[in-house]
Amino acid sequence: MIKTYDILETIRMIQNECLDIRTITMGISLLDCIDADIDKACEKVYTKITTKAKNLVKVGEDIEKELGIPIINKRLSVTPIAIISAACGCSPVPFAKAMDKAAKDVGVNLIGGYSALVQKGFSAGDIELIGSIPEALACTERVCSSVNIGSTKTGINLDACKLMGQIIKDTAEITKDKACFGAAKLVVFCNAVEDNPFMAGAFHGVGEPDCMINVGVSGPGVVRAALAKYPDADITQISDIIKKTSFKITRVGQLVGTMASKRLGVPFGIVDLSLAPTPAVGDSVAHILEEIGLEQCGTHGTTATLALLNDAVKKGGVMACSSIGGLSGAFIPVSEDAGMIDAARSGVLTIEKLEAMTAVCSVGLDMIVIPGDTTPDTIAAIIADEAAIGMVNCKTTAVRVVPAIGKDVGEELDWGGLFGCGPVMPLKKASASKFINRGGQIPAPLHSLKN
Amino acid sequence: MRAVVAVIGKDAVGILAKVATKCAEYNANVVEVSQSVLEDIFAMTMLVDISRLNKEFTLLVDDLSAMGRSMGLEIHTMHEDIFKVMHEV
The missing domain is CATH 3.20.70.20 (Anaerobic Ribonucleotide-triphosphate Reductase Large Chain)
Structure with missing residues (x-):
């Protein structure tokens, strides 16, 4: 039994x-x-x-x-x-x-x-x-x-x-x-992926079969609770606890995907090994980083702890499912994560730190509210920066920023539900227009030449 | 096909009997029972065979859960596969 x-x-x-x-x-x-x-x-x-x-x-x-x-x-x-x-x-x-x-x-x-x-x-x-x-x-x-x-x-x-x-x-x-x-x-x-089950970036790639089931798992709260039981563990043990927890979470994803695929008569594609937060209490990726030992997410040490978390999630999940795909990693959407919202409100979490975080975790600058008077060229430059991180590191990066029209730093946008709410985060004021308006193609990096 | 019925709450007379009766109503055969009472808190896990149910399994899930609420207990009825995949390699 x-x-x-x-x-x-x-x-x-x-x-x-x-x-x-x-x-x-x-x-x-x-x-x-x-x-x-x-x-x-x-x-x-x-x-x-x-x-x-x-x-x-x-x-x-x-x-x-x-x-x-x-x-x-x-x-x-x-x-x-x-x-x-x-x-x-x-x-x-x-x-x-x-x-x-x-x-x-x-x-x-x-x-x-x-x-x-x-x-x-x-x-x-x-x-x-x-x-x-x-x-x-x-x-x-x-x-x-x-x-x-x-x-x-x-x-x-x-x-x-x-x-x-x-x-x-x-x-x-x-x-x-x-x-x-x-x-x-x-x-x-x-570097968009063709089998991503998570919104808003999901699309069905042209290399995919006619119809397919993909599953995205979650569970930041479970990881945090597991870590809370070991307040004195060293960082290697922390990684190990995350791996074991991720294994369990992913196994459920695999089971659900297999069942759904069988009942719908549609092939099962991948499990996306992700820690996807929601604004609900106890469902925050930021709080995991804080459990590891940060006073608040966004402070020095955030990138290192996030890198460890992201890596351990994958290592634990990889053995738990038949096929991995999608974005697979920890998500850091600011407005959808109670801990990130608090950190952004207090000013500890800034867009510069978020940009660094995106180099070591799944996806990118996600659900960030920016001032309503931000120029299109500045948004374009944010996109270019983020894309450069993805291009050079051979990973997916993304930008989902929301200009809060008519609002500025100190105000917030609130959508409720899974999309949450976010404070307007300050951006640099200096222009990147000349760079953006040059147009053309930034050439692929040398390490794209692998053949 | 088997399911786990987990009952958690304050101890009272007849919990096991009531859960078992409800299972019988659905033709779910009780395979194994394990229970403990720790300082008034009653925790019982029951393995039941659901391959010959006379109604939908999901109805049994709802029915047991509602019965639990009326007795001040939490009753979770879940397919055994979820426990197997999570805790067995």
């Missing part, structure tokens, strides 16, 4: 320490929906999504109940729409509406893939799509958008950085009556 201690430990993790499966994301290829007639194409998109995903929510809820573990989100990702809409030669906003309606009708809260991949240049379809992002995010509820502007293999498309600086600003402006929420659903990537 399973040991009583183990049973009670699992129940405690779920009940008291916020252990959950963050998302089951179904990736759906829309390549077979391409049509020069946009109405026909949108109809095919709607039909394909609602057919493939019709049982997703029900299956998720059943598994949740049978295993007794919450599965917070059931979500969808689709082929980057710029590829699908290119044949239509017009604004792809109707695709966003079709995605939104399909997501609503199958009962998922977010759908990703209103995306373009422009790391080496734009096609006409890419330009149409990027230009339509503000409108698409303003007129839909559930659609998420992402644009890949660089990679280790190609370098960084500086023209795309500039364009995205403007698009982020425009998206915030057009949704300012909803606390600039549009910008919270828009991610700019370097």
